[in-house]
Amino acid sequence: MRRGLAMIAAALVATPALADPDYTPRAEVEITNADWTRDAVLYQLNTRQFTAEGTFAAARKHLPRLADMGVDIIWLMPIHPIGDLHRKGTLGSPYAVRDYRAVNPELGSEAEFRAFVDEAHRLGLKVILDWVANHSAFDNPLTQTHPEWYTRSPEGALMSPVGTDWSDVADFDFSQPALRQYMTESLTYWVREFGIDGYRADMAGYVPIDFWETARAELDKVKPVFMLAEWEQRDLHARAFDATYAWKWKEAMQRIAGNGSGASAIRSYYAEQAESWPQAGMRMTYTDNHDQNSWDGVAAEIYGPAYEAAIALSFVGSGLPLIYNGQEADLDRQLAFFDKDPIRWGPGRYDGLFRRLIALKTQARALHNGRFGAGMIEVPSNATADVFAFTRGDAGERVFAVFNLSPRVQAVQFDHARHHGRYVDALSGEAAAFAGGETINLAPWGYRIFSETK
Numbered sequence: 001m002r003r004g005l006a007m008i009a010a011a012l013v014a015t016p017a018l019a020d021p022d023y024t025p026r027a028e029v030e031i032t033n034a035d036w037t038r039d040a041v042l043y044q045l046n047t048r049q050f051t052a053e054g055t056f057a058a059a060r061k062h063l064p065r066l067a068d069m070g071v072d073i074i075w076l077m078p079i080h081p082i083g084d085l086h087r088k089g090t091l092g093s094p095y096a097v098r099d100y101r102a103v104n105p106e107l108g109s110e111a112e113f114r115a116f117v118d119e120a121h122r123l124g125l126k127v128i129l130d131w132v133a134n135h136s137a138f139d140n141p142l143t144q145t146h147p148e149w150y151t152r153s154p155e156g157a158l159m160s161p162v163g164t165d166w167s168d169v170a171d172f173d174f175s176q177p178a179l180r181q182y183m184t185e186s187l188t189y190w191v192r193e194f195g196i197d198g199y200r201a202d203m204a205g206y207v208p209i210d211f212w213e214t215a216r217a218e219l220d221k222v223k224p225v226f227m228l229a230e231w232e233q234r235d236l237h238a239r240a241f242d243a244t245y246a247w248k249w250k251e252a253m254q255r256i257a258g259n260g261s262g263a264s265a266i267r268s269y270y271a272e273q274a275e276s277w278p279q280a281g282m283r284m285t286y287t288d289n290h291d292q293n294s295w296d297g298v299a300a301e302i303y304g305p306a307y308e309a310a311i312a313l314s315f316v317g318s319g320l321p322l323i324y325n326g327q328e329a330d331l332d333r334q335l336a337f338f339d340k341d342p343i344r345w346g347p348g349r350y351d352g353l354f355r356r357l358i359a360l361k362t363q364a365r366a367l368h369n370g371r372f373g374a375g376m377i378e379v380p381s382n383a384t385a386d387v388f389a390f391t392r393g394d395a396g397e398r399v400f401a402v403f404n405l406s407p408r409v410q411a412v413q414f415d416h417a418r419h420h421g422r423y424v425d426a427l428s429g430e431a432a433a434f435a436g437g438e439t440i441n442l443a444p445w446g447y448r449i450f451s452e453t454k
Contacts, residue, residue: 028238031239033226033370037226037242037372039362042071042320043071043075045059046325047107050062050343054106054107055108070359078095079107080103082097085137090338092338095202096138098137100136128196130199133207146178149173149176180211184214191222197225199225201227212229213240216239234278249266249319253266256406260407263388267378279375282319282370284321285314285321287299311354312403316360316367318376328348364397367392377391380415380416387442389414391418391419399426404447407444412442414436421433424453
């Protein structure tokens with residue numbers, strides 16, 4: 001026993017001292033965000049449904065309008081040829097990709113796609129493509145030339161991703177290095193050859209993070225890109241994605257609108273965002289997209305009288321806002337996914353609101369995205385259960401916002417001086433000042449946004 005203790009003591013003496021630990025905080029986000037993402041607003045465009053023609057050439061005619069509206073990044077839903085085998089509907093799902101390096105002829109030619117991108121760039125817009133890395137169509141030639149790249153059922157057959165009803169797609173096996181190389185080279189192909197500016201990654205969490213990290217590094221060698229992950233995981237921001245989906249934001253807003261429970265759910269979302277997510281990680285906030293809701297219906301129906309407040313909060317709260325094609329024209333239905341169902345364009349009641357909110361986001365540095373913007377400081381009130389009020393930015397350039405997230409009338413008074421200063425109403429232009437004792441009267445689901453003046 002004594003001998004054993006002596007040997008342990010000798011070993012401890014012989015062990016070199018550990019180096020002093022480094023307590024300096026490490027950057028959670030290591031990628032560099034392109035400067036043009038600073039105040040970017042996304043616009044999702046479903047080429048098939050965007051116009052009666054459903055082509056790049058027809059959609060190209062809308063680009064001056066979108067540029068004038070103030071959006072920055074056009075997200076095109078998948079543009080690739082669609083598989084025939086196990087096709088859903090008459091036209092199939094654009095997420096059933098038959099060829100990763102070709103353009104769906106139903107949407108136009110490669111030359112027409114190139115003209116769309118070139119015109120967008122001429123107008124100061126960026127273009128990102130929807131990319132489906134996790135699975136392909138069952139009749140993608142890769143199933144024949146590289147069958148080892150696909151996941152197999154216990155019986156050895158091609159299979160859809162586990163736990164899904166995606167019967168028109170076959171799951172890839174990302175343990176295959178050659179598949180990773182092919183997919184990365186396909187991603188860089190569109191950036192190098194057509195000048196696109198990045199990607200929205202479909203079901204990004206179904207693909208290993210280290211694949212995306214390698215792909216991002218390769219893409220950035222070609223040009224600075226923007227990457228949006230359809231997933232909600234903070235580690236994706238470290239070395240792969242600029243932005244991730246804020247599903248919890250959408251779910252909180254829908255719950256509030258549906259049950260009238262007040263501001264608690266959205267307050268909890270922003271608290272978790274501030275405490276658990278890196279500030280440099282952009283979170284995409286949205287009220288509508290091609291698969292946006294938990295219930296049947298369109299956003300205006302789901303949110304009801306809370307719809308306008310939800311749109312406004314998606315722009316002035318912490319987040320990267322998305323506009324879904326047709327929202328500015330009061331889209332009145334959820335567009336068909338597998339069949340032709342063009343948007344009916346016309347003047348919409350929310351077009352002006354989107355334009356004013358985009359202009360505010362562009363002008364107010366505090367509202368910029370991720371690392372470029374400012375955090376949210378809550379301003380408590382006498383109606384905190386129903387009202388969510390906050391400032392963003394330093395004194396002299398703050399944005400002060402007050403949202404009544406309830407179906408109840410509110411007479412809001414504030415106990416703190418966090419928002420005191422001289423402002424203008426950001427949407428009406430009326431002057432306002434806060435020095436203590438003021439009351440803001442808000443209708444059900446009403447809101448006010450103020451921009452500080454110097």
